[in-house]
Amino acid sequence: xxxxxxxxxxxxxxxxERFADxxxxxxxxxxxxxxxxxxxxxxxxxxxxxxxxxxxxxxxxLTAIMGEQPRGTTTxxxxxxxxxxxxxxxxxxxxxxxxxxxxxxxLAMDFETATGLLEDRYCHLDLLEESAASxxxxxxxxxxxxxxxxxxxxKSCYNIRYSYGRTDYRVPWMN
Numbered sequence: 156x157x158x159x160x161x162x163x164x165x166x167x168x169x170x171x172e173r174f175a176d177x178x179x180x181x182x183x184x185x186x187x188x189x190x191x192x193x194x195x196x197x198x199x200x201x202x203x204x205x206x207x208x209x210x211x212x213x214x215x216x217l218t219a220i221m222g223e224q225p226r227g228t229t230t231x232x233x234x235x236x237x238x239x240x241x242x243x244x245x246x247x248x249x250x251x252x253x254x255x256x257x258x259x260x261x262l263a264m265d266f267e268t269a270t271g272l273l274e275d276r277y278c279h280l281d282l283l284e285e286s287a288a289s290x291x292x293x294x295x296x297x298x299x300x301x302x303x304x305x306x307x308x309x310k311s312c313y314n315i316r317y318s319y320g321r322t323d324y325r326v327p328w329m330n
Contacts (some may be wrong), residue, residue, distance in 0.1 A: 157240065157241055157242030157243060157244040157245070158240045158242060159187070159190060159237070159240040159241045159242065159244060159245065159272070160244055160268070160271060160272065161277070162174075162187050162240065163187055163190060163191050163272045164271075164272070164274055164275055164276040164277045164278070165277045165278065165280075166277070166278045170184065170187060171184060174187070180236075182229065182232040182233050182235075182236050183236045183239075183240070185217060185220060185221075185229075185233050185236075186233045186234075186236035186237045186240060187240070188216075188220050189208070189213055189216040189217065189220070189233060189237065190208075190237060190240075190241075190272060191272055191273070192216055192219075192220075193206055193208070193264075193269050193272060194269075194273070195216070195219075196208070196212045196213075196215055196216040196219070197212055197269070198212060200263070203266070204265060204266060205263055205264055205265040205266045205268075205269065206263070206264060206266065206269050207248075207250075207261040207262060207263040207264070208237070208261065208262045209250075209259055209260075209261055210230060210234060210259075210260065213230055213233055213234055213237070214230045217229065217230060217233060234262075237262055238262065241262065241264070244264055244268045245262050245263070245264050245268075246262070246263045246264070247260065247261075247262055247263075248260070248261050248262075248263055249261070
Protein backbone atom coordinates (compact mmCIF):
# COMPACT_ATOMS: atom_id res chain seq x y z
CA UNK A 156 0.00 0.00 0.00
CA UNK A 157 1.36 3.39 -0.96
CA UNK A 158 0.57 6.75 0.65
CA UNK A 159 -1.51 7.50 -2.45
CA UNK A 160 -3.69 4.43 -1.91
CA UNK A 161 -4.08 5.21 1.77
CA UNK A 162 -4.97 8.91 1.54
CA UNK A 163 -7.31 8.55 -1.46
CA UNK A 164 -9.31 5.92 0.43
CA UNK A 165 -9.73 8.01 3.60
CA UNK A 166 -12.64 10.35 4.30
CA UNK A 167 -12.28 13.24 1.77
CA UNK A 168 -13.18 15.91 4.32
CA UNK A 169 -10.44 14.77 6.72
CA UNK A 170 -7.86 14.54 3.93
CA UNK A 171 -8.67 18.10 2.85
CA GLU A 172 -8.55 19.27 6.45
CA ARG A 173 -5.09 17.75 6.94
CA PHE A 174 -3.42 18.62 3.64
CA ALA A 175 -5.02 21.91 2.62
CA ASP A 176 -5.87 23.47 5.98
CA UNK A 177 -3.39 22.18 8.59
CA UNK A 178 -0.31 21.28 6.57
CA UNK A 179 -0.76 23.88 3.79
CA UNK A 180 0.00 21.34 1.07
CA UNK A 181 -2.58 22.31 -1.52
CA UNK A 182 -0.65 20.71 -4.40
CA UNK A 183 -0.52 17.36 -2.61
CA UNK A 184 -4.25 17.57 -1.91
CA UNK A 185 -4.90 18.35 -5.58
CA UNK A 186 -2.71 15.39 -6.57
CA UNK A 187 -4.96 13.15 -4.50
CA UNK A 188 -8.05 14.61 -6.18
CA UNK A 189 -6.57 14.10 -9.66
CA UNK A 190 -5.69 10.47 -9.04
CA UNK A 191 -9.07 9.79 -7.41
CA UNK A 192 -10.70 10.94 -10.67
CA UNK A 193 -8.57 8.72 -12.93
CA UNK A 194 -11.64 7.24 -14.61
CA UNK A 195 -12.50 10.70 -16.00
CA UNK A 196 -9.06 12.03 -16.92
CA UNK A 197 -6.49 9.23 -17.25
CA UNK A 198 -5.87 7.47 -20.55
CA UNK A 199 -6.71 3.79 -20.61
CA UNK A 200 -3.98 1.56 -22.03
CA UNK A 201 -4.93 -0.16 -25.26
CA UNK A 202 -3.84 -3.51 -23.80
CA UNK A 203 -6.37 -3.09 -20.99
CA UNK A 204 -3.69 -3.62 -18.36
CA UNK A 205 -3.97 -0.22 -16.73
CA UNK A 206 -4.23 3.53 -17.03
CA UNK A 207 -1.75 6.37 -17.29
CA UNK A 208 -1.62 10.12 -16.84
CA UNK A 209 0.17 12.51 -19.15
CA UNK A 210 0.89 16.07 -18.08
CA UNK A 211 -2.01 17.09 -20.32
CA UNK A 212 -4.33 14.74 -18.41
CA UNK A 213 -3.19 16.26 -15.11
CA UNK A 214 -3.71 19.80 -16.45
CA UNK A 215 -7.20 18.88 -17.69
CA UNK A 216 -8.12 17.35 -14.31
CA LEU A 217 -6.80 20.41 -12.46
CA THR A 218 -8.89 22.67 -14.70
CA ALA A 219 -11.99 20.69 -13.75
CA ILE A 220 -11.09 20.70 -10.04
CA MET A 221 -10.05 24.35 -9.79
CA GLY A 222 -12.57 25.78 -12.25
CA GLU A 223 -9.81 27.62 -14.12
CA GLN A 224 -6.68 26.86 -16.11
CA PRO A 225 -3.83 25.98 -13.68
CA ARG A 226 -0.46 27.66 -13.90
CA GLY A 227 2.38 25.61 -15.34
CA THR A 228 4.14 25.48 -11.97
CA THR A 229 0.97 24.17 -10.32
CA THR A 230 0.76 21.36 -12.86
CA UNK A 231 4.44 20.50 -12.28
CA UNK A 232 4.06 20.49 -8.50
CA UNK A 233 0.93 18.33 -8.64
CA UNK A 234 2.73 15.94 -11.04
CA UNK A 235 5.66 15.70 -8.60
CA UNK A 236 3.25 15.09 -5.71
CA UNK A 237 1.58 12.25 -7.61
CA UNK A 238 5.00 10.67 -8.21
CA UNK A 239 5.98 11.10 -4.56
CA UNK A 240 2.72 9.69 -3.17
CA UNK A 241 2.48 6.87 -5.70
CA UNK A 242 5.31 4.79 -4.30
CA UNK A 243 5.36 1.32 -5.81
CA UNK A 244 1.83 1.64 -7.18
CA UNK A 245 2.82 4.19 -9.80
CA UNK A 246 5.48 3.87 -12.46
CA UNK A 247 7.08 6.83 -14.22
CA UNK A 248 7.73 5.93 -17.87
CA UNK A 249 8.22 7.53 -21.25
CA UNK A 250 5.93 6.94 -24.17
CA UNK A 251 6.78 7.51 -27.80
CA UNK A 252 3.91 7.27 -30.27
CA UNK A 253 6.01 7.63 -33.42
CA UNK A 254 9.69 8.15 -34.27
CA UNK A 255 8.94 11.72 -35.40
CA UNK A 256 7.35 12.78 -32.10
CA UNK A 257 9.30 13.43 -28.91
CA UNK A 258 8.84 11.01 -26.01
CA UNK A 259 6.28 11.98 -23.35
CA UNK A 260 6.52 11.28 -19.66
CA UNK A 261 3.62 9.26 -18.29
CA LEU A 262 2.61 8.00 -14.86
CA ALA A 263 1.24 4.48 -15.23
CA MET A 264 -0.60 2.25 -12.79
CA ASP A 265 -2.18 -1.13 -13.27
CA PHE A 266 -5.95 -1.43 -13.43
CA GLU A 267 -6.22 -3.19 -10.06
CA THR A 268 -4.46 -0.30 -8.33
CA ALA A 269 -6.58 2.25 -10.17
CA THR A 270 -9.86 0.60 -9.18
CA GLY A 271 -8.56 0.36 -5.61
CA LEU A 272 -8.44 4.17 -5.51
CA LEU A 273 -12.23 4.26 -5.84
CA GLU A 274 -13.06 1.89 -2.98
CA ASP A 275 -13.16 4.36 -0.03
CA ARG A 276 -11.87 1.53 2.19
CA TYR A 277 -10.99 3.73 5.15
CA CYS A 278 -13.86 6.25 5.09
CA HIS A 279 -15.51 4.67 8.12
CA LEU A 280 -12.28 4.89 10.15
CA ASP A 281 -10.82 8.09 11.62
CA LEU A 282 -7.24 7.26 10.72
CA LEU A 283 -6.25 10.89 10.25
CA GLU A 284 -7.35 11.89 13.73
CA GLU A 285 -4.81 12.44 16.48
CA SER A 286 -7.18 10.96 19.06
CA ALA A 287 -8.24 7.98 16.94
CA ALA A 288 -6.43 5.35 18.96
CA SER A 289 -8.56 3.46 21.40
CA UNK A 290 -7.26 1.42 24.31
CA UNK A 291 -6.70 -2.24 23.61
CA UNK A 292 -6.64 -2.05 19.82
CA UNK A 293 -4.06 -1.28 17.17
CA UNK A 294 -4.93 1.84 15.21
CA UNK A 295 -2.69 3.39 12.55
CA UNK A 296 -2.70 7.20 12.66
CA UNK A 297 -0.97 9.21 9.93
CA UNK A 298 0.89 12.33 11.02
CA UNK A 299 3.30 14.69 9.33
CA UNK A 300 6.76 14.51 10.91
CA UNK A 301 8.40 17.54 12.46
CA UNK A 302 11.53 19.05 10.95
CA UNK A 303 13.54 17.38 13.74
CA UNK A 304 12.11 13.94 12.89
CA UNK A 305 12.80 14.49 9.19
CA UNK A 306 16.42 15.54 9.81
CA UNK A 307 18.34 16.27 6.61
CA UNK A 308 15.69 14.61 4.47
CA UNK A 309 13.97 17.55 2.77
CA LYS A 310 11.63 15.22 0.89
CA SER A 311 8.15 15.13 2.30
CA CYS A 312 7.28 12.02 4.26
CA TYR A 313 4.60 10.92 6.67
CA ASN A 314 4.64 8.99 9.91
CA ILE A 315 2.25 6.22 10.66
CA ARG A 316 1.77 5.94 14.37
CA TYR A 317 0.51 2.56 15.50
CA SER A 318 -1.03 2.86 18.91
CA TYR A 319 -1.58 -0.17 21.05
CA GLY A 320 -3.06 0.86 24.34
CA ARG A 321 -0.69 3.52 25.65
CA THR A 322 2.36 2.57 23.58
CA ASP A 323 3.05 4.41 20.31
CA TYR A 324 5.19 2.99 17.53
CA ARG A 325 6.26 5.51 14.91
CA VAL A 326 7.08 4.24 11.44
CA PRO A 327 8.36 6.69 8.83
CA TRP A 328 6.57 6.19 5.55
CA MET A 329 8.69 7.31 2.65
CA ASN A 330 9.06 6.46 -1.02
